[in-house]
Amino acid sequence: MEGPYKYVRNANGKVSRVIRIGTRKSQLARIQTDSVAEKLKRLYPDVHLEIVGMTTTGDKILDTALSKIGEKSLFTKELETALERNEVDLVVHSLKDLPTTLPPGFTIGAVLKRENPHDAVVLHPKNMGKSLDTLPDKSVIGTSSLRRAAQLKKRFPHLEFKDIRGNLNTRLKKLDEKDDFAAIILAAAGLRRMGWDSRVSQVQVHCVAVFQGALAIEVRARDEDILEMVSVLHDPDTVLRCIAERAFLRRLEGGCSVPVAVHTEVKDSQLYLTGAVYSLDGSDSLKETMQTSIGLPSQERVDERVQRVGVTANNMPGPAQDASEKLGLDLANLLLSKGAKEILTVARQLNDAR
DSSP states (O other), X not given: OOSOOOEEEOTTSOEEEEEEEEEESSHHHHHHHHHHHHHHHHHOTTSEEEEEEEOOHHHHOOSSOHHHHOOTTTTTHHHHHHHHTTSOSEEEEEGGXXXXXXXXXXXXXXXXXXXXXXXXXXXXXXXXXXXXXXXXXXXXXXOSOHHHHHHHHHHOTTOEEEOOOSOHHHHHXXXXXXXXXXXXXXXXXXXXXXXXXXXXXXXXXXXXXXXTTOEEEEEETTOHHHHHHHHTTXXXXXXXXXXXXXXXXXXHTOSTTSOEEEEEEEETTEEEEEEEEEOTTSSSEEEEEEEEEOOOSOOOOOOSOOOBTTBOOTTSOHHHHHHHHHHHHHHHHHHHHTTHHHHHHHHHHHHHHO
């Protein structure tokens, strides 16, 4: 590995390698990173971990909708720059923030077990006891996601949707301290990690953002020792779901600027993938489900350095990973054959014109 290793000597005179973990500075990002650091510390008690907080472009630009900024690595670029410069050794991300194509030289070395991937409704205190169904006509719902807005507009035509930006703390403050929003929609997993389950009024069980609810560890692809170290954190089912979802999104060329949604499930050695695309107002949509077998007799280690949609999982069977990637591509191609490109092109143009 290029770049100097860093070591520290503890009070007993024992020398430990220092592993520096990069993270965004928000409270949620720190909670997520601390949980990863605790797992690594339990597995590797002799390693000294240092957490390095950073501010990303997405944290700085708070007056513009994510879908309008036009930058795919809004919450990852500064962290990847630090990784490239050997200022950190690994980075913890919310997986949904990572573009489907990573910069050369980087890979996702671990995908941790996915939490609840669904969306949560958080009501303004004056609306407690209500639901999206029972909110008055023209109530304003805050969301930073085109996907959430598209799906909810179709189901709740009496509501209006407006962009809301900022980290979880900021958004909840905007909701509670002003009268701009009747409710906001947030990821259930983030609220749970913050210990704010009590704020969830209802959970919307529908197709979600590609890889909402999961954490990923990004590393330099050449760092075999770090790759080996973090690979034990891979959750096998989550990895296969991740590969399928990222392959699906990459083929559709989706991102923050188009409403694309997914749902995956592993059951009885089958991986099920549901994918959907929506017009901005939710009136036009395509949704299909496909499945593939991932139960394979061979459990041998995959030795070749193969990345699948940015993920390196050498401790998992290659054929299951290949099948998952193919499932994502096949489902995307099916939707494209039914007119998905036209729906997404119009959505992108309308979003750009707003």
